[in-house]
Amino acid sequence: MLRNLLSRTGQAVLVLWAAYTVAFLVLYGLPGDPAALIASGGDPANSSATPEQVAALRAQYGYDQPLALQYLHHLGAAVTGDLGTSPRTGPVSASIAQALPATAQIAALGLLMSLVVGGGLALTATFVQVRWLRQLLLSLPPLGVSVPSFWVGLLLLQSFSFGLGWFPAFGNDGPASLVLPSVTLAVLGSALVAQVFARSLRSEAAAAYADTARAKGASRLRVHLRHTARNASLPTFTITGLLVGQFLAGTVVTETVFSRTGIGQLTATAVSTQDIPLALGVVVFGAAVVVLASLAVDLLYPVLDPRMRAVRRTPRPQGRDLVPEAAR
Numbered sequence: 001m002l003r004n005l006l007s008r009t010g011q012a013v014l015v016l017w018a019a020y021t022v023a024f025l026v027l028y029g030l031p032g033d034p035a036a037l038i039a040s041g042g043d044p045a046n047s048s049a050t051p052e053q054v055a056a057l058r059a060q061y062g063y064d065q066p067l068a069l070q071y072l073h074h075l076g077a078a079v080t081g082d083l084g085t086s087p088r089t090g091p092v093s094a095s096i097a098q099a100l101p102a103t104a105q106i107a108a109l110g111l112l113m114s115l116v117v118g119g120g121l122a123l124t125a126t127f128v129q130v131r132w133l134r135q136l137l138l139s140l141p142p143l144g145v146s147v148p149s150f151w152v153g154l155l156l157l158q159s160f161s162f163g164l165g166w167f168p169a170f171g172n173d174g175p176a177s178l179v180l181p182s183v184t185l186a187v188l189g190s191a192l193v194a195q196v197f198a199r200s201l202r203s204e205a206a207a208a209y210a211d212t213a214r215a216k217g218a219s220r221l222r223v224h225l226r227h228t229a230r231n232a233s234l235p236t237f238t239i240t241g242l243l244v245g246q247f248l249a250g251t252v253v254t255e256t257v258f259s260r261t262g263i264g265q266l267t268a269t270a271v272s273t274q275d276i277p278l279a280l281g282v283v284v285f286g287a288a289v290v291v292l293a294s295l296a297v298d299l300l301y302p303v304l305d306p307r308m309r310a311v312r313r314t315p316r317p318q319g320r321d322l323v324p325e326a327a328r
Helices: 002-029 034-040 051-060 067-079 092-127 131-146 149-163 176-205 208-215 220-257 263-272 276-304 306-313
Strands: none
Touching (some): 002 067, 149 220, 208 220
C-alpha cells in the first residue's frame, strides 16, 4: 500500500509539473506584449501609455528577462506555494480562494445530479424488458454527450428564465441561481455515468453469479439491485473521479453563459487579458484538483473492491516455482 501511494504521488507531481510547463509555454507563446496589455487595460489599440511606461512595467513583472529564467523563477515560487501576483486582481491564491466557493457549489450539485439521473437511467434501461423502450433509454446517453454545453445553457435560459421565469438568468443570488448552471453541467455528467453504468450492468447480468442467484429463487429485481448493481457501480466510481476535472473545465463555459463569478470566469478573464500569473495559478489549481481526485479514486478502489486487495496480496511466483515439477 505504501509503495502504491508513493508511486501515485510521484505520478501526481509529474502531472502537475507537466501541466504547469505546458501552460507556461502556451501563455508566453501567445501574440502580444503582456506589459502593453497591462498598461492599456486590455486594449493596446487605444492605449495612452508611453514606451517608457511599458518598459517599466515589463521590468517590474520580469517580462524583460530570458524565458528560461522566468520559467525557473515562477516554478520555484509555485513549489513554495506562491502562485504570484496578478496585476489586475492581486495575489493569485487569494483570487482563486475567493472564486472557489461559487464554482464548488454548482460543481457539487451537478455531480449529485449526474449520479442520481445517470444511475437511475442506467438501472431503468437495463431492467425494462420492452425492447423499444430499452433502446430509447439507452440512446439518451450518447445524445447527452454530443450536445454542446453552451447550447444546453442557452436553451435552459430561454425556457426556464426568460420564458417561464422560474429561475434567475444571471448572477450568484441565492440557491435558485445554482439550478440552471448545475443542470447544464449535469447533462454531460449524467450521460457519461449512464453509459458506463449501463455497460457494466449488462456485463454483470451475464455473469455466472447472477445466474446462480436467479437459480436460487431470487427475483429479477433483487438480482438487478442487490447483486449486479453493486459490482457494476465500481467502474462508475472511477468515472466519478474523472467528472471532477470535467466539471472544473466545464465551468468556463457555464459561468460565462450564466454570468456567474467563479473559477471559470476567472480563467476566461485571465486568458483574454493575457494575465500570465493568474492563468498559471488557475491551471495549477485545476491540475491539482484533477490529480487529487484521481489519486483518491486509485487509493479507495481497493477498499471498495476486495478482489484487488486479493490480487495485491498474492505473491509473485519465484523462478523455481515457474519450473514444472516433472522438469526439476
